[in-house]
Amino acid sequence: MRVPFIKMHGLGNDFVVLDARNDPLPAAMTAARAAALADRHTGIGCDQLIVLAPAGDAGADLAMRIYNQDGGEVEACGNATRAVGLLAGGNARIATAAGVLVTTGNAQGIAVDMGEPRLGWEQIPLAYAMDTLAMPVGWDGLEQPVAVNVGNPHAVFFVPDCNAVPLDVLGPQIEHDPLFPARVNVNIATVVDRQTIRLRVWERGAGLTRACGTGACATAVAAMRRGLVEREVTVHLPGGALLIGWGADNRITMTGPATESFRGTFAWEDYG
Numbered sequence: 001m002r003v004p005f006i007k008m009h010g011l012g013n014d015f016v017v018l019d020a021r022n023d024p025l026p027a028a029m030t031a032a033r034a035a036a037l038a039d040r041h042t043g044i045g046c047d048q049l050i051v052l053a054p055a056g057d058a059g060a061d062l063a064m065r066i067y068n069q070d071g072g073e074v075e076a077c078g079n080a081t082r083a084v085g086l087l088a089g090g091n092a093r094i095a096t097a098a099g100v101l102v103t104t105g106n107a108q109g110i111a112v113d114m115g116e117p118r119l120g121w122e123q124i125p126l127a128y129a130m131d132t133l134a135m136p137v138g139w140d141g142l143e144q145p146v147a148v149n150v151g152n153p154h155a156v157f158f159v160p161d162c163n164a165v166p167l168d169v170l171g172p173q174i175e176h177d178p179l180f181p182a183r184v185n186v187n188i189a190t191v192v193d194r195q196t197i198r199l200r201v202w203e204r205g206a207g208l209t210r211a212c213g214t215g216a217c218a219t220a221v222a223a224m225r226r227g228l229v230e231r232e233v234t235v236h237l238p239g240g241a242l243l244i245g246w247g248a249d250n251r252i253t254m255t256g257p258a259t260e261s262f263r264g265t266f267a268w269e270d271y272g
């Protein structure tokens with residue numbers, strides 16, 4: 001059976017979107033099928049696979065489920081939320097495993113209210129109690145990260161030059177460290193000035209990506225908690241820039257582009 005897909009991206013963080021709002025998928029998505037579809041050599045290829053569904057009784061316009069390239073289902077993806085907001089016409093209420101997120105179309109692209117960050121060690125989650133603003137741990141020169149959960153777990157390291165860090169080597173080590181029982185997204189950030197951050201991200205379950213929306217949110221919150229930047233900041237990732245605000249209401253807003261690349265179909269049984 002042929003199934004339609006939409007290829008989208010936010011700053012090069014790319015997605016295969018399966019729209020099951022009106023026509024259900026032939027069978028439930030599994031981790032193995034998600035990983036096969038996401039594979040860049042033998043599948044369609046993407047950082048995350050997104051499945052859209054009716055909102056049900058979630059009090060939203062639609063629902064989305066998020067699968068990393070390794071097939072694992074996760075709670076949040078900032079760039080995919082903006083992409084789905086674009087597909088839904090710009091202004092949408094999207095039910096996710098991290099709650100209902102609201103997108104708004106504007107001249108800068110799509111903005112999304114990512115909700116409130118969670119900062120307690122057990123909310124990240126971490127394996128044991130510690131200060132999340134300066135964790136007393138380190139990996140090969142990367143020291144004292146900030147831990148932030150923005151629907152998904154992040155560790156943020158501030159360094160003088162984020163491009164000098166071998167993130168392809170240290171990222172997987174930190175992602176799989178037992179300190180992070182749910183694994184973790186690894187953010188390496190350099191504060192340029194009080195309005196500007198440069199960021200590279202090793203994503204849990206996907207590796208190095210061109211951009212990570214939740215990583216930009218977590219990094220902005222970490223820098224704001226440390227008093228390094230203002231409450232609105234531009235985060236420059238390899239794929240482009242996101243504007244992140246953390247309001248007096250404790251809610252994070254992310255604004256940036258979302259793009260549809262092309263549409264196609266695939267044979268469901270080829271990826272079983």
Ligand SMILES: N[C@@H](CCC[C@H](N)C(=O)O)C(=O)O
Pocket residue numbers: 013047048068074075076077078079080152153185203204205206209211212213214215
């Ligand atoms: N690219 C995403 C984050 C996707 C999920 C992440 N890898 C995780 O495992 O939590 C974004 O734009 O936020």
